[in-house]
Amino acid sequence: MPATFVVLSPNHASGQRKQTRGRSFKLSRVASPNRQKRIQVTRACDWCRVHRIKCDNNYPCQNCHSRQGHCSRRERSKTRTLPSAVREIEKLEERIRQLEEQLQNPTKPVNDGSLVPAFLPSEQRGSKLREGVYSAGVQCAQRRQWYGLLSNFYYISRLRSHLTIALQQPQSDCNMQPKSASQVFVSPTSSKSADSSLAETALSADLGESGSYLTPTQEDYFLSLFWESYHCTFQILDEGEFREHYRSLWETSSPTRKSSALVDIILAICMQYGLAFLPREDSNSEPKAMVDGNDATIAGRWYYHRSQMLLNSQLENPTIMTVQCQILTVKYLCNASYQNMAYSGLATAVRTAHLLGMHLEPPADMPREQRELRRRVWWTLYCMECKTCMKLDRPWSAPFSLITCQLPADDRQLALISGSNFASYGENLTWLTYTQQITKMMLAVRTVFVAFADKCGDVVASNSGRGIYTDPQTLEDCAIFLGSKMEVVRSWESQVPAGMKTKRKNDGVALSTDRTMLDIELYAPLWLQRQRLMLELLYHNLLMNLHRPFICFPSTLATENDSSTPLVSPSQSVFSNATPMTESHTRLCIEHAITITRIMHQVLTGSDILSGMHEAFHFQWNATVSLIGFILAFPLSPLIPEARENIKNAITVFETFGRHFAVGASAANVTWNLVAKADYLTERFHAQLASLELQSSNTPDLLHSYLGTLTVDNMNLAGQSLDFMELMNFPMSGTTDLGFSLDPFASSEQFFSGSINPDDAWVPNQS
DSSP: OOEEEEOOOTTSOGGGGGGGTTOEEEEOOOOOOOOOOOOOOSOOOHHHHHHTOOOOSSSSOHHHHHHTOOOOOOSOOOOOOHHHHHHHHHHHHHHHHHHHHHHHOTTSOOOGGGGSOTTSOGGGSOOSOOOEEEOSSOSSGGGOOEEETTSHHHHHHHHHHHHHHHHTSOOOGGGTSOOOHHHHBSSTTOOSBTTOOTTTTTTOOOOOOGGGSOOHHHHHHHHHHHHHTTTTTOOOOOHHHHHHHHHHTTOSSSSSOOOOHHHHHHHHHHHHHHHTTSOOTTTTSSOOOOOOTTOGGGTTHHHHHHHHHHHHTTSSSOOHHHHHHHHHHHHHHHHTTOHHHHHHHHHHHHHHHHHTTTTSOOOTTSOHHHHHHHHHHHHHHHHHHHHHHHHHTOOOSSOGGGOOOOOOOOOHHHHHTSSOOOOOOSSSOOTTHHHHHHHHHHHHHHHHHHHHHHHHHHHHHHTTTOOTTSSHHHHHHHHHHHHHTTHHHHHHHHHSOGGGSOOBSTTOOTTSOSOOOBOOOTTSOHHHHHHHHHHHHHHHHHHHHHHGGGOOOEEEOOOTTOTTSOSOOOHHHHHHHHOHHHHHHHHHHHHHHHHHHHHHHHHHHHOSSSTTOHHHHHHHHHHHHHHHHHHHHOTTOTTHHHHHHHHHHHHHHHHHHHTTOHHHHHHHHHHHHHHHHHHHHHHHHHHHHHHHHHHHTTOTTHHHHHHHTEEETTEEOTTOOOOHHHHHTSOOTTSSTTSOOOOTTOOHHHHTTTOSSGGGGTOOOOO
């Protein structure tokens, strides 16, 4: 039977074979010598298949390797035969049988990791156990939020648990946190209560009337506040471009301007800032701690609401202005204490920035001022997410490994063309230096935070999920690890320009915890003074949070019949002997908290540099709960008198803020409440120690049996050394004057008798 063959010249190259295609001849079949059977290939790569040449099983194949091109083969192919397919089916059937047996046997736990699809790469799975806590006191289980081990909320939950055990009374959330707008209203634009049902809050926005918006003159006033306040720390706008944009909105015959999401959100945060300077209507009486619709923290909410409506229409085709609006939206929510909304808003902003490629290096053909503006916008967003994620100890939305955008520059030439009229200050300092230094600091602290969080995750995994507070040595290992990672933060501190640091009096060291007073430069511009103070406050706040997990709260395993067993233990003596690094981190945490309080007290009582800065209030509250926790955990520490003195200063700071917004007054009340409880427990503890001293001479083993009943955050203290005489010789005079004088031998049941709400006994009179 005749066959058809394609005739090719042996001298032709493979690229010239197209010329011979289609030429066919009728030839008789010619016998050819037997050739070796070719190796079976599952599927040729794309390049070999297109060019119809022989491929192989290697990756890359020989042809792609020779031409140094991309090969579409992902891995070495395996021959697919019927026996191999049968073996694969049998393996899967056996796996199904095992899983069915596990589901039928409830006593045998199901390994969740085995249910993960096998094709999911192992590095994408959660390999570390992360300890955390769900928010308490929420009636609806669907509303409970998760906070990680290193979060502020987790620390407060440990403080609450300790007080619940020590006072033998449940502690409510309302007496552990100041009353903010997020605890009163379901959203900044709603009058619905935060405790409303899900159905009631489905449509929760209250649309504003025309009277809720500003006149053109009022708009000009509040917009001018932006350049005096936020622009020096949020360097994401070109002032000249914005003014031109705002002017274009009025180029109509209409008495009102065109809508602009950017203008609206700037007006919203400037109203928050501006109204925080004004005294509240009830300032003639005691500051009220109840947030209402006129509170400064939610001022401008109608502009915020309109801005969000306009932003929603830009999400499909965003611009850099969209990202700028989203950053300022997050700032507005943080000021109003809507931290979960801010966390979600950050994720949206990061995705929008990714869509625009802002995490990548800007194109080289773009003007320099535009390239640097993109860098500043991206790194400002990234720093905001770092602060929020570390505060809540929740996952990041911006993976650092994908970022190629360089840090923003801060030279004089760039400062002159960046649209603002801020003058340079010093040789190596411009108004743009702040963003660069904040970014470097956040990257350094983030490096330590991520490493420490991973270490804690390893500890939790090795302890079968029991956490880092299982025993003192486990906590000490974590403390040693954290100490070994702090060098990167010290390196950042050493390179900060001198002009970015607030000087100290009496030869004090800037950015230190040496207790020296600030030497605020009298003739320095306001923008520079704010940059210096916010940089230092943020620095101390971040480091305080890193060291704070090592504050361990004492508790007991006392039985119900043994009501006289002490509920506070001298944990600082245990740590000083057995776990020196744990004690060192605890001391550093309190020193940073004291420094924050001293700075806030000096600045707020002597100037208005930080007036209206809501973030400064959050710094002070964070420092205050650290000081209160330290007093409860270490009642015999030499730092106790200084810690108590600074709590007095913190209350003064809160009362100063309380004259302008309600959450400040509420924070002062909560602080008084917690200090009163700390005083009660401290006096009871010292009375019990005095009783033990009288009995110790007759019963030498009494103290050891006493320690055997104590735990510190579930750590058994039996066998730990304790210098009893050293504890008893500690001077306590003048250290309990902040709270109420209580009978130290009275039990918590007697103390709370006759009180409808246990917490009412601790709350000072509010009006």
